[in-house]
Amino acid sequence: MSCYRGSAVALAAMLIMAQPALSQEIKIGLSGTFTGPNATNGIPYRNAAEIFPSSISGTAVKWILLDDATDPTTAVKNARKFVDEDKVDIVLGSTSTVTASAMMDVSVESKTAQIALSPVQIPEAKLPWIFNVPQPVPIMVSAIIDDMKKSGLKTVAFIGYADGWGDLNWNALNQVAPKEGIKVVAGERYNRTDTSVTAQALKIIASSPDAVFIGASGTAAALPHVTLKDQGFNGRVYHTHGTVAKAFIDAGGKAVEGAMMPTGPVVAAADLPDSNPIKKVSLDFITKYEGKWGKGSANPIAGYAWDAMLLVEAAATEALKKAKPGTPEFRVALRDALQSGKDVAGTNAVYRFTPTDHYGVDERARVMVVVKDGAFRLAK
Amino acid sequence: MNVTIGLLLLQDGLTTGFIYALLSLSILLVFVVTRVLWVPAGEFLVFGALTLASLQQGQVPGTVWLAVALGVTTAVADTWHSWRTGDWRAWSLVAAISLGAPLIAGGLIVLLAASKPALAIQVALTLALVVPMGFMLYRVAFRALADKSTLTLMFVAIAVHYALVGLGLLFFGSEGYRTPPFIPGRIDAGFTRISWQLVLVIATSAVLMVGLWLFVGRTLWGKALRAAAVNRFGARLVGVRTETMGALAFTISALIGTLSGVLIGPVTTLFYDSGFLIGLKGFVGTVIAGMASFPLAVLGSIVIGVVESFASFYASSFKEAIVFGLLIPFLLWRSAVEPRTLEAHGDDE
Numbered sequence: 001m002s003c004y005r006g007s008a009v010a011l012a013a014m015l016i017m018a019q020p021a022l023s024q025e026i027k028i029g030l031s032g033t034f035t036g037p038n039a040t041n042g043i044p045y046r047n048a049a050e051i052f053p054s055s056i057s058g059t060a061v062k063w064i065l066l067d068d069a070t071d072p073t074t075a076v077k078n079a080r081k082f083v084d085e086d087k088v089d090i091v092l093g094s095t096s097t098v099t100a101s102a103m104m105d106v107s108v109e110s111k112t113a114q115i116a117l118s119p120v121q122i123p124e125a126k127l128p129w130i131f132n133v134p135q136p137v138p139i140m141v142s143a144i145i146d147d148m149k150k151s152g153l154k155t156v157a158f159i160g161y162a163d164g165w166g167d168l169n170w171n172a173l174n175q176v177a178p179k180e181g182i183k184v185v186a187g188e189r190y191n192r193t194d195t196s197v198t199a200q201a202l203k204i205i206a207s208s209p210d211a212v213f214i215g216a217s218g219t220a221a222a223l224p225h226v227t228l229k230d231q232g233f234n235g236r237v238y239h240t241h242g243t244v245a246k247a248f249i250d251a252g253g254k255a256v257e258g259a260m261m262p263t264g265p266v267v268a269a270a271d272l273p274d275s276n277p278i279k280k281v282s283l284d285f286i287t288k289y290e291g292k293w294g295k296g297s298a299n300p301i302a303g304y305a306w307d308a309m310l311l312v313e314a315a316a317t318e319a320l321k322k323a324k325p326g327t328p329e330f331r332v333a334l335r336d337a338l339q340s341g342k343d344v345a346g347t348n349a350v351y352r353f354t355p356t357d358h359y360g361v362d363e364r365a366r367v368m369v370v371v372k373d374g375a376f377r378l379a380k
Numbered sequence: 381m382n383v384t385i386g387l388l389l390l391q392d393g394l395t396t397g398f399i400y401a402l403l404s405l406s407i408l409l410v411f412v413v414t415r416v417l418w419v420p421a422g423e424f425l426v427f428g429a430l431t432l433a434s435l436q437q438g439q440v441p442g443t444v445w446l447a448v449a450l451g452v453t454t455a456v457a458d459t460w461h462s463w464r465t466g467d468w469r470a471w472s473l474v475a476a477i478s479l480g481a482p483l484i485a486g487g488l489i490v491l492l493a494a495s496k497p498a499l500a501i502q503v504a505l506t507l508a509l510v511v512p513m514g515f516m517l518y519r520v521a522f523r524a525l526a527d528k529s530t531l532t533l534m535f536v537a538i539a540v541h542y543a544l545v546g547l548g549l550l551f552f553g554s555e556g557y558r559t560p561p562f563i564p565g566r567i568d569a570g571f572t573r574i575s576w577q578l579v580l581v582i583a584t585s586a587v588l589m590v591g592l593w594l595f596v597g598r599t600l601w602g603k604a605l606r607a608a609a610v611n612r613f614g615a616r617l618v619g620v621r622t623e624t625m626g627a628l629a630f631t632i633s634a635l636i637g638t639l640s641g642v643l644i645g646p647v648t649t650l651f652y653d654s655g656f657l658i659g660l661k662g663f664v665g666t667v668i669a670g671m672a673s674f675p676l677a678v679l680g681s682i683v684i685g686v687v688e689s690f691a692s693f694y695a696s697s698f699k700e701a702i703v704f705g706l707l708i709p710f711l712l713w714r715s716a717v718e719p720r721t722l723e724a725h726g727d728d729e
Contacts, residue, residue, distance in 0.1 A: 030500035037653065039554040094451035162697050189697040193657050195399070195648040202385050219556035223649050226558075231388075247555045251649055 003284050004337030012301060025060040026316055026325040028211050029082030031093035031103065032117070036070030038096040040218060040247065045095050048305035051288050059315045059325065064141050068094055072102035079106035079114075087314075088250065089325055090334055093117055095301075104130055111328065111376075113335040115308045123356055131358045133308050133339060135241070135264065135349060135365045141172040143262035143366045144213060144238045145180050147379070148172055153210035154235065157186035159200050159224045160215025170358040171241055185209050192220040211235050219240025222252035229255045232355075244300060249374050259371045260379060264300040265350030268378040277345035278364065281310070285347045287367065300348055307346030314344050387572040389689045395578045395647060397685020398585045399425075401678040402640040405592065406633035408669070408677050411630035412609040413528050413622075416522055419537040421662060422655025423544040424634050427510045428641025429650045430548070431600065433557035435502040440493045442551020447482035447509050447516075454478035461524075474519060481512035486505055499562065500545030507635065514634025518627045526626065541656070544692040548652035555652075559645035581643050588636060589678065661688070661703065668710045670718065680710075698699075 006130030030049060033042030054061055064086055068075040073096045082088045083106060091107050091114040093101045100116040107114035109128045115131045122130045148156065158173055160166030170187060177184050186207040188200035201224060204212060213239060214224050221243045228237065239248075239261040249256060265272055269282035285306045286298040318337035323329035339353045368379040403421050410418040427443050455478045464469045478701035485508035492505070522539050525533060565578035596602040607615040608625035616622055644650070644658075665681030684703060691702040 035549075037554050039549075039652075159696075162699075189699075190692070191657075191700070193651060193654045195396050195644060195654075195658060196392050197692070199389050199689050200696050202388055203693050203696075206385065219558075219649050222556075222558065229504070251556060251558050253558075253560070314403075 019117065024325060025062050027062045027064060027086055027088040028270040028312060029064045029066065029078070029081070029086060029091045029093075031066045031068050031075055031078040031091070031099070032095040033070040033099060034065075034067040036068075038070040040101075040245065041118070041242075042067075042070070042095045044299055045305040047293055047297075047310075048289065048302040051292050052309050053313070056313050057320055059316075061316075064088065068099050070096055070099060072099050075099035075102045076106060079103040081096075083107070083112050087326055088112065089331055090115065090312060092305075092312075097168070110120070112331055113338060115311065115338075117304050117308060121168070127356075127358055129335065131311075131353060131360070133311070133346075133348075133351075135262075135361050136359045137168045137240075138172040138176055139359075139361060139363065140262045140366055141169065141213075142243050143363070143368055144260075145173075145176050145182055147238075147260065147368050148182055148211055148236075149180055151236070152184070155183045155185045155207075155209045156211045156213055156238075157188075157204040157207055157209035158184060158213050158215060159186075159188040159190065159197065159204060160213075161217075161220075162189040162191055165217060165240075165242070166215045168211070172217075172288060173213060182361050190216075190224065192216070194223070197224045197227050198231065200224070201231050201233070204228065205231055205233050209235065211238060213238045215240055218245065219247050219251035222248060222256060222342040225252055225259060226255040241300070244369065244376055249281035249371060249376075252371075256371050257373075259369055263369050263376070264303055264365045265367050266298070266300050266303040266347040267369060267376060269347075271378050276347045277343075277350060278347065281345050282347045303347035307348055307351065310337055310346050311338060311344055311351060315340075316343070381473075384572065385693075389693055391572070391575060391578050393686030393689030394682065395575070395581050395685070395689065397682035398581045398687050399640050399647075399658065400665055400681035402588065402636050402643075403659055404586055404665035404669075404677040404681040405523050405587045405589070405674060406636040407659070407663055408666045408671065409636075410629050410633045411666070411671060413605060414518075414522060414626040415533055415669060417530070417534040417537050418633060419534070419541040419659065420517075420544050421633065421637055421659070422659025423541060423548065424510060424514065424637025424655075424656060425641035425644065426548060426650055426652060426655035427513070427544075428506055428638035429559065429645040430552045430557055430652070431506045431510055431561045432502060432642055433650075435493060435505065435551075436490070436496070436559055438494055440490055441509075443509060443513075444482070444486040444489055446547055446551060447513055448486055450513055450516045450520070451478040451482040454519045457520055461665035468522075477512060478516050478519065481508065485509040485512075487574055488578075506642060507638055510638040510641075511631060511634045514630040514632075514637075515627050522630075523623060523626065526623065527565045545653050545656070548655075552652050554652065556649035556651040557645075558649045561646040577647060584639065586642055588639065592632070592674075595660065601628065634684060661685075663702065664707055667707060670714055 032045045033189050049063055049065055055061055066078040072139055082091050091112055094103055095117045097118045097120055100120050102116045104126050108126045113129050115133055119134045119137055122133055158170055160169050166189060184219050186204050189198045190200055190206060213230060214221050217240060221239055225237050233333055237259050239259055241261055241263045243261055244263045265278045266282040269279055272279040287297045287300055315334050315337035319330055319333035322333040339355050341352060341354045343353045349361040351360045353360040369376040370379040406417045409418050431441040431443045441649045455475045458471060458474045462468045481673050485505060489505050521536055561577060562580060566573040566575045569583050596606050604620045605625050605628060607620050609623045661684050662681055666677045668680030669676030688703045691699045
């Protein structure tokens with residue numbers, strides 16, 4: 001009998017919990033890689049979230065931050081918690097390609113829009129609900145190819161991670177380079193934790209390319225660069241936008257002087273012409289972010305978080321006219337407003353999402369920078 | 381592929397191969413004396429390299445706090461154990477090592493770090509700080525389990541590995557570090573250019589290996605260590621304290637691990653979690669040697685390093701698969717030539 005009563009209590013409790021949240025506030029879930037191997041890329045998002053506004057057009061906003069520790073399983077759990085328990089209106093995250101991709105299924109299944117904060121490949125079937133903020137890899141790689149063309153370089157060799165990030169860059173390179181008449185002469189792979197890439201470097205040098213593109217990120221991108229220099233390679237070395245961080249220059253030291261990489265315009269905001277809508281937004285973001293975290297702390301990664309916030313703000317303002325937060329109708333309205341085709345100027349790009357294009361960025365979303373005297377400078 | 385490239389690849393393979401060989405020695409030494417599969421061997425390499433990297437940047441490495449915390453834990457655990465058993469014979473020595481070493485080395489580091497002392501002093505401080513942790517880990521985690529099954533010991537070793545990796549992330553962050561080379565450049569040997577790093581790695585490994593061989597073969601302590609490895613029960617009968625031998629094996633193993641970290645620091649960018657894969661390759665080397673022979677383990681590990689280097693050249697995306705795939709033919713060969721007495725030998729008590 002007591003067993004029966006116990007389960008009845010549990011059932012009642014579950015029924016109470018299953019009641020939809022009746023509050024009028026907008027709930028936004030943000031899952032990120034705040035700890036674990038990708039923490040360096042995750043922490044700026046958490047820092048940016050500290051300066052997010054607490055209301056959108058007069059409606060209170062609740063930002064729910066969860067850490068997924070760079071673990072896809074935890075990211076999926078977080079996504080489940082967002083949609084099942086918190087009943088969020090939109091999901092942001094995660095902040096690594098692997099964890100962001102892992103969360104997609106939950107978002108699509110629950111019909112909640114998800115703005116990925118790390119470049120992802122969106123499969124056709126998931127397109128209706130998944131949006132991508134950071135510049136997709138082909139846009140960034142095409143900046144490198146443009147720069148090569150301008151400098152009269154004809155052949156390029158690739159060395160990148162033997163994982164999803166390496167694949168994204170390798171595929172993008174093979175997609176963009178041939179169109180511009182540039183030949184890809186070698187493709188090598190290594191792991192973030194490898195102790196040596198001498199063999200790959202030798203093979204690349206043997207193919208005598210004009211330039212090398214290193215499809216890696218962070219401090220681990222320094223290893224191939226240093227090895228190439230050590231083995232006597234004197235050509236130009238390009239990196240992905242995942243290396244624009246002080247730690248990369250610290251790890252590479254003098255060897256990475258002259259390295260070139262594409263990045264978001266926020267890095268060179270002050271040098272942009274006034275006519276560029278990104279300039280005003282970027283400077284505003286930098287002032288706010290550095291006001292909270294200190295001078296020189298602003299970075300393109302925190303900029304993605306800021307852009308996601310701006311996108312949600314713009315979309316929610318529209319969606320609030322159509323439905324109440326916390327309802328499935330509001331979630332649909334929010335998604336529709338996101339992909340309405342209106343320009344939203346952010347710190348890293350001018351975004352224009354349409355029902356068929358959920359990447360929404362163009363060549364305004366990148367500039368080339370060069371490592372000079374231990375700092376990132378706008379390339380001429 | 382021509383001779384020049386081949387020679388460079390060989391050099392590269394030897395450099396990493398000798399590092400694997402050192403780790404395989406530390407794994408094998410711990411295994412034969414205590415039957416613990418020393419999974420955290422790579423963590424000592426990482427702690428050695430990252431501690432040195434922090435010192436070179438003029439910062440106080442996080443391992444100082446780890447060593448102090450571990451030392452205090454060891455002292456408390458040992459006091460409790462001695463009080464329970466009424467056996468205070470080893471207590472003063474253990475307390476002196478576990479409290480004294482981290483406090484003195486840590487104190488010196490806190491005092492000296494900002495002034496960036498000479499490289500030799502930095503290396504000495506790194507060793508003085510990290511090596512006693514091997515001893516402490518044995519006292520805290522493994523001593524009480526000395527007569528449990530190999531499987532239990534392996535699980536505990538894996539737990540220790542995860543704990544150390546987690547602490548590594550906490551103390552050093554997720555970014556990688558790289559130390560500047562001890563002697564930059566290469567020597568022109570006529571037919572090829574030999575990097576100073578390789579010379580240094582080979583010289584240090586040779587000194588360590590010969591030193592270990594002399595220690596085990598010529599000294600009383602070394603002979604006791606060997607006795608404990610050959611037959612723990614028999615060793616006890618003739619008056620060898622296997623517990624002391626276990627602690628000794630862990631300390632030597634930590635010394636080898638930390639030194640290889642110091643050696644590998646300039647070769648590559650190391651992360652808090654790099655140790656496992658490097659340790660695993662050293663482990664493959666020891667498996668090739670049947671988990672028994674020291675010279676064979678060294679040879680096996682060097683083969684792994686060289687194969688890895690050539691595999692990276694021919695098929696970089698399949699490199700790991702090729703390296704670990706090497707295990708299969710070696711295991712088949714060993715199981716074909718060796719009588720099936722290995723298990724009985726491993727758990728003979």
